[in-house]
Amino acid sequence: MPQFINNKRLIVLMVSIIILVAVIGFSMRDRDNISLPEQLFRDGAGFAQSVLSKPAYIAVDFFTDASFLLNVYQENQTLKARVDEAASISAELAGVRQENETLREMVDQEESLTDYSIRAAQVIHRSPDHWTETIGIDKGSQNGIEPDMAVMTPEGLIGRVQSTSQFTSTVQLLSDGDDNNRVSAMVTTDGDPVYAFIEGWDEEREGLMLRKIESDAEIEEGQLVSTSGLGGIFPRGLAVGEVVSVEPDEYGLTYNALVEPAAGFYNIEQVTVIERSSESLDEGLEEEAETSEEEEEEEEPVDGTEEGGG
């Protein structure tokens, strides 16, 4: 048996540990996007992954379709009952939409925080070690996808684009434990909406944590949580989930709520990437603020835009 570790090997080990620490340090910086070699590599792997994922999805779809056939009758009954309901709701929606448009014309505001355009993409991989909760999709910056865009499934918001390469991009799910993983959200109550942040994932109770709720807000179980659009990148009104429980936070100044996500974070097949149409938060308001500042005294205009997701 050869000697397990001799001097030469010890030095190699030491050097590789030093390199490891240096490279981790390099990659932990706040990077806007991944470097070019990484992009090229991810595109190469992404091509193979998208080729391989297609037959797998076909197989999975076939089996789920087959299992759906078994309870078609029951489903049909419930759906029939809901069709009437849907008809009345859509009539109401058309009326509300028209009213909204006229009101908007009256205040001369054409764009709103709720406007967005969508791009469909297919999931091609998911980080197999669940330390980071990320998925890869088969659309990249060539398809117009940029970092920090919101990503949804039909049920609701699942995350944001973390990094893009030319033909693929990586999506950070809401359940990822990264400190910067934060979404500006609001809770729909009977009165005014309550604003707070979706921050992190509760491992034990399997839900999203809605933090920094003001203590005078009246939050109850079952209220709906959606994005607020105040973070500057996400549009307003994307469904996130439902409040399950409310508790005071560790300092007793604000409240935390546990939110059951509307979308499932596993076995995702198709996602839509959402680009907000309105450029920034009420440009009119910002201009007004600037002019009033200039009038009062010659201050330097404060750069009010914040970085970060959502």
Add this chain to the structure above:
Amino acid sequence: MVRYLLPFLVFFSFLIEGTWFQIFVNTSAGGVEWVPRITLLLVIFTSIYRGPGAGIILGLFAGALYDLTYTDLLGLYIFSFGLVAYLCSYPFRGIKSSLLLQLSVVVGALVIFEWMTYGIYYVADYTDVIFADFFVWRLMPSLLLNTAAAALLYLPLQKLFIYIEKSEKIWQR
């Protein structure tokens, strides 16, 4: 051609882990995290059968695939795969004939690998999972799943390595 067989298999199993596994399996049913490590198994068996040189090179290749595609922490998997490949290449020679010994090497390597990646993620502040939870919900399921996979892969892989050795000898003549 035979030279490229192992890297190709590693790439293929890397694709299976990332793409197919998450499509067919609910990877987090009931809080248990199922993490497939077929790539690591290939690297471990390569180290056992073909010595440290081949094992470490294959390990670095597999680590690079992982690091560049999945993680933002570059170097984590390159280092872990490389180290595990190195450690696995040093048990005594008789190991090649015993399934039980090889499986125990696989179990040891899996423990070291999972523990090390957990440690690095913990130190880098990517996770707050405490050790007890890691042990119960991640390490144990991973050991079960991957040791079973190793037992299944044992015979085909043994045949593969014998085939590679044979064709290398023919090449040398």
